[in-house]
Amino acid sequence: MVSVTLDRLTKSFSRSGVVVDQxxxxxxxxEFFTLLGPSGCGKSTxxxxxxxxxxxxxxxxxxxxxxxxxxPASKRDVGLVxxxxxxxxxxxxAKNVGFGLAVRKIRGAAAAERIREALAQVSLxxxxxxxxxxxxxGQQQRVALARALVYRPQLLLLxxxxxxxxxxxxxDTRAALRNLHAETGITSIYVTHDQAxxxxxxxxxxxxxxxxxxxxxxxxxxxxxxxxxxxxxFLGRNNIYDGxxxxxxxxxxxxxLPDGTSITGSTSRTSPDLPLKPGSEVGASIRAEAVHIAxxxxxxNVVGGIVTDVEFVGATLSCELETPIGPVLLDLIGAGIRPTxxxxxxxxxxxxSIYLVPVEPAP
Amino acid sequence: xxxxxxxxxxxxxxxNPVYKRPSWFRRxxxxxxxxxxxxxxxxxxxxxxxxxxxRRSLSTDRIxxxxxxxxxxxxxFLSDTQRSAIVGSITLSILSVITAGLLGTTxxxxxxxxxFPGRRICQILALLPIAxxxxxxxxxxxxxxxxxxxxxxxxxxxxxxxxxDFWLQGLAGVLIVHTMxxxxxxxxxxxxxxxxxxxxxxxxSYSMGASKARTWLRVVLPMLTPAVVxxxxxxFMSSMASYTAPLLFQYTNVMTQxxxxxxxxxxxxxxxxxxxxxxxxxxxxxxxxxxxxxxxIYRTQSKGGGRQRSTVTSRLAKVxxxxxxxxxxxxxxxxxxxILVLSFTAKGGWLxxxxxxxxxxxxxxxxFTGVDFWQPVIxxxxxxxxxxxxxxxxxAGAAYIMSRMKFRGKLGLDIAMMLPWALPGTVVAINLIxxxxxxxxxxxxxxxxxxxAIVPLAYFVRFNPLVFRSSTASWAQMDPNIEDAxxxxxxxxxxxxxxxxxxxxxxxxxxxxxxxxxxxxxxxxSSVLLYTPSYVPLSIEINNQNYQGNIGxxxxxxxxxxxxxxxxxxxxxxxxxxxxxxxxxTT
Numbered sequence: 001m002v003s004v005t006l007d008r009l010t011k012s013f014s015r016s017g018v019v020v021d022q023x024x025x026x027x028x029x030x031e032f033f034t035l036l037g038p039s040g041c042g043k044s045t046x047x048x049x050x051x052x053x054x055x056x057x058x059x060x061x062x063x064x065x066x067x068x069x070x071x072p073a074s075k076r077d078v079g080l081v082x083x084x085x086x087x088x089x090x091x092x093x094a095k096n097v098g099f100g101l102a103v104r105k106i107r108g109a110a111a112a113e114r115i116r117e118a119l120a121q122v123s124l125x126x127x128x129x130x131x132x133x134x135x136x137x138g139q140q141q142r143v144a145l146a147r148a149l150v151y152r153p154q155l156l157l158l159x160x161x162x163x164x165x166x167x168x169x170x171x172d173t174r175a176a177l178r179n180l181h182a183e184t185g186i187t188s189i190y191v192t193h194d195q196a197x198x199x200x201x202x203x204x205x206x207x208x209x210x211x212x213x214x215x216x217x218x219x220x221x222x223x224x225x226x227x228x229x230x231x232x233x234f235l236g237r238n239n240i241y242d243g244x245x246x247x248x249x250x251x252x253x254x255x256x257l258p259d260g261t262s263i264t265g266s267t268s269r270t271s272p273d274l275p276l277k278p279g280s281e282v283g284a285s286i287r288a289e290a291v292h293i294a295x296x297x298x299x300x301n302v303v304g305g306i307v308t309d310v311e312f313v314g315a316t317l318s319c320e321l322e323t324p325i326g327p328v329l330l331d332l333i334g335a336g337i338r339p340t341x342x343x344x345x346x347x348x349x350x351x352x353s354i355y356l357v358p359v360e361p362a363p
Numbered sequence: 364x365x366x367x368x369x370x371x372x373x374x375x376x377x378x379n380p381v382y383k384r385p386s387w388f389r390r391x392x393x394x395x396x397x398x399x400x401x402x403x404x405x406x407x408x409x410x411x412x413x414x415x416x417x418r419r420s421l422s423t424d425r426i427x428x429x430x431x432x433x434x435x436x437x438x439x440f441l442s443d444t445q446r447s448a449i450v451g452s453i454t455l456s457i458l459s460v461i462t463a464g465l466l467g468t469t470x471x472x473x474x475x476x477x478x479f480p481g482r483r484i485c486q487i488l489a490l491l492p493i494a495x496x497x498x499x500x501x502x503x504x505x506x507x508x509x510x511x512x513x514x515x516x517x518x519x520x521x522x523x524x525x526x527x528d529f530w531l532q533g534l535a536g537v538l539i540v541h542t543m544x545x546x547x548x549x550x551x552x553x554x555x556x557x558x559x560x561x562x563x564x565x566x567x568s569y570s571m572g573a574s575k576a577r578t579w580l581r582v583v584l585p586m587l588t589p590a591v592v593x594x595x596x597x598x599f600m601s602s603m604a605s606y607t608a609p610l611l612f613q614y615t616n617v618m619t620q621x622x623x624x625x626x627x628x629x630x631x632x633x634x635x636x637x638x639x640x641x642x643x644x645x646x647x648x649x650x651x652x653x654x655x656x657x658x659x660i661y662r663t664q665s666k667g668g669g670r671q672r673s674t675v676t677s678r679l680a681k682v683x684x685x686x687x688x689x690x691x692x693x694x695x696x697x698x699x700x701x702i703l704v705l706s707f708t709a710k711g712g713w714l715x716x717x718x719x720x721x722x723x724x725x726x727x728x729x730x731f732t733g734v735d736f737w738q739p740v741i742x743x744x745x746x747x748x749x750x751x752x753x754x755x756x757x758x759a760g761a762a763y764i765m766s767r768m769k770f771r772g773k774l775g776l777d778i779a780m781m782l783p784w785a786l787p788g789t790v791v792a793i794n795l796i797x798x799x800x801x802x803x804x805x806x807x808x809x810x811x812x813x814x815x816a817i818v819p820l821a822y823f824v825r826f827n828p829l830v831f832r833s834s835t836a837s838w839a840q841m842d843p844n845i846e847d848a849x850x851x852x853x854x855x856x857x858x859x860x861x862x863x864x865x866x867x868x869x870x871x872x873x874x875x876x877x878x879x880x881x882x883x884x885x886x887x888x889s890s891v892l893l894y895t896p897s898y899v900p901l902s903i904e905i906n907n908q909n910y911q912g913n914i915g916x917x918x919x920x921x922x923x924x925x926x927x928x929x930x931x932x933x934x935x936x937x938x939x940x941x942x943x944x945x946x947x948x949t950t
Contacts, residue, residue: 051847052850052851053847053850055384055390067382070382070383070384072382072850073847073850074851074852074853074855075382075853077853078851079851079852080847080851080852082844083844084842084844086842086844086845086848087845087848088845088848088849089845089867090867099849099862100852100853103852103853148852151852
């Protein structure tokens with residue numbers, strides 16, 4: 001197993017300009033590390049540079065201490081799973097899986113045994129001699145995984161491997177991938193634009209946009225303590241209200257919104273390096289699931305409004321409220337009060353759930 | 364704001380090989396090397412000869428290249444014969460577009476919109492003209508419709524009219540050949556458009572209250588426009604290039620004929636002038652076609668069930684459609700039937716009758732007894748094989764580097780590769796004559812004109828675009844990730860190429876190569892200007908035999924060509940079915 005170090009990695013294309021801008025990060029041995037970001041943020045290009053299909057303009061890629069920046073893809077000893085699987089259409093499932101072994105001159109019984117093991121690992125023993133076009137999308141994806149793991153590479157790279165699967169299958173595959181990682185302990189780098197996948201599977205996540213990494217941290221860290229406004233908006237359903245700090249009293253911060261409403265936050269719940277003195281502009285954010293219906297006794301951080309939209313999504317009831325401070329999204333869990341469109345309700349933006357972020361959009 | 368996760372240390376020791384950043388030259392070595400080869404071949408055999416012809420057209424001497432003068436160009440544009448030939452070529456092409464367009468579109472609508480008994484057979488037969496050998500096909504037309512032809516004769520027998528009045532000669536003869544050999548362009552493009560058009564658009568039109576007539580006029584026909592225009596451009600180009608039909612119907616008022624006449628008169632300069640003019644017109648049309656191809660073609664956007672053909676239920680309508688479709692189809696395959704009948708007709712066995720009176724197997728017996736009977740077949744097979752071999756190297760090679768490598772000037776290279784496809788066979792032949800009648804570095808310092816090599820070279824130049832195009836298509840279909848996958852699994856470039864790339868694209872390349880091979884076996888136009896008597900290609904032999912009155916022998920050679928074409932069509936069809944199955948697997 002290896003650790004992977006990216007050192008000020010930069011790549012630009014003549015058409016699209018700089019797609020990866022001075023990215024530095026380190027993936028530890030045995031980690032399941034995710035590059036998360038919207039399409040076009042440079043995450044796939046970063047992965048392709050790690051795999052050896054693109055050459056960076058500058059910067060360095062190291063596996064442990066070994067500089068592999070310009071090593072050919074075939075010499076890197078990585079396993080790669082493509083978004084569209086890229087199975088060899090003229091070969092059987094077993095031949096596909098055995099390709100990496102054949103290249104490494106592992107043949108005969110030894111190869112057959114390894115192929116059998118790999119197929120068993122992804123529960124495809126029955127399909128060994130099938131043509132790859134006879135398989136379903138999910139099965140093809142598992143063949144691709146077996147093919148990338150069979151020769152025991154030191155690093156596994158996954159490029160949006162689930163984006164072609166349907167919702168139900170994705171949940172199953174997530175679990176399967178988690179188990180596989182737990183069993184093999186292989187250092188893995190996973191690229192996705194799906195925040196749910198990233199949060200569910202990773203030991204750590206790097207959130208990227210417009211060629212830059214905004215935050216690296218555990219799923220809980222990036223979700224609960226976003227370091228930039230982009231991270232705050234990209235993960236989950238978040239409400240953000242821009243205002244001006246009026247008073248800082250102990251750890252209590254009072255933010256005055258344009259309509260005159262004041263919202264209380266805390267100095268312990270802000271993005272790092274956020275200037276907090278009277279007059280500084282900040283965004284007060286609160287996640288939809290942290291907004292509750294206000295009780296009679298609530299005084300602070302209460303806003304009233306009219307329900308403009310209700311969406312029943314099973315476990316939760318997602319509502320949208322029109323209020324003086326702007327629209328409020330809230331997710332109600334369980335069978336409490338069920339507002340309907342047009343109802344007038346008051347909600348509590350609990351100061352314990354308010355998180356302060358910078359006002360300016362992503363740099 | 365960028366947050367590095369961990370402090371980054373400098374690496375000190377490595378046990379593995381160190382890979383340095385390759386130099387600019389090393390990184391581009393493969394592109395530079397392959398491009399150099401490509402450009403040398405393109406320049407030596409395609410662009411260079413074109414320039415040689417243009418240069419020859421400017422010489423002050425009729426036969427040799429001397430000095431520079433525009434004098435001859437002035438004469439060319441003032442000459443009544445030449446001006447008339449330009450107008451003649453264009454008129455013929457426009458007329459061909461109209462007649463072939465009407466026929467092709469009608470047949471396409473008839474055969475793809477209504478279900479009636481026998482539709483499938485008609486559909487297959489309608490494509491048979493593609494398999495008709497070019498030269499023998501035109502001969503068949505001449506014997507059917509020309510002076511003393513069987514159709515006018517039959518009309519005379521049945522209706523008591525004077526057959527003489529129905530002999531098709533000159534322009535009329537050429538036009539009927541063009542109509543009936545070129546209409547498949549329209550038939551194929553319009554059929555494809557009809558099958559691919561979105562039924563829900565028609566349904567939408569009906570649901571908004573439009574009548575059937577209005578729907579056809581306002582929805583269905585406008586959607587066919589791109590297909591019809593594409594067919595028209597192709598038809599125009601191949602009519603401009605047509606040489607065989609004017610030759611056999613003795614219609615000299617076209618540019619291709621004038622090229623050959625000037626060359627026979629020893630005026631290579633005039634031949635070069637006409638060839639250059641014709642080349643420029645063809646290139647202009649190639650440019651128009653390529654621009655038009657960029658535009659959107661209407662395709663179905665709905666998922667699910669394909670087009671439902673309206674089944675004709677009323678008995679009367681069935682009879683009416685069948686009555687139109689069957690004779691029409693029969694008429695279209697008439698030349699093929701004619702060649703077949705001729706190959707069994709004894710000499711003098713078909714004089715004053717509608718059908719032959721005397722049949723024989725003696726022409727086929729020549730296959731086993733005739734001295735040197737197989738020689739022209741072998742010559743043509745060899746010439747085609749050499750040409751196709753070269754075309755696979757150049758065409759498929761160029762397609763590969765153009766689809767996988769990054770470099771500037773790709774569009775220019777693409778145009779240069781496709782250029783000979785637009786050039787008439789006569790022009791290609793004249794270009795090669797002007798370029799290779801003197802010792803040339805591209806012919807190892809030798810003169811190629813008058814040797815065996817010049818004919819395969821002409822085939823190579825003419826049919827390379829076919830291989831290039833089919834290879835480009837199959838490389839475009841292949842997911843580049845598949846190559847990356849093999850590389851990341853540890854395979855070298857060469858291993859990946861052998862085990863992954865070649866098996867996946869070989870069918871597409873072979874499909875183009877087989878088509879090129881078939882075209883080579885039937886090639887007449889440039890052969891007639893370039894062949895040497897020691898190596899007579901098949902089509903030349905057919906022409907010679909027919910002129911000597913051995914039409915039976917010519918017809919047997921024609922049937923051999925038909926057999927070759929059908930073999931190739933069957934093989935290609937099979938490959939396509941399998942390729943379709945393959946392409947499903949990657950999605």
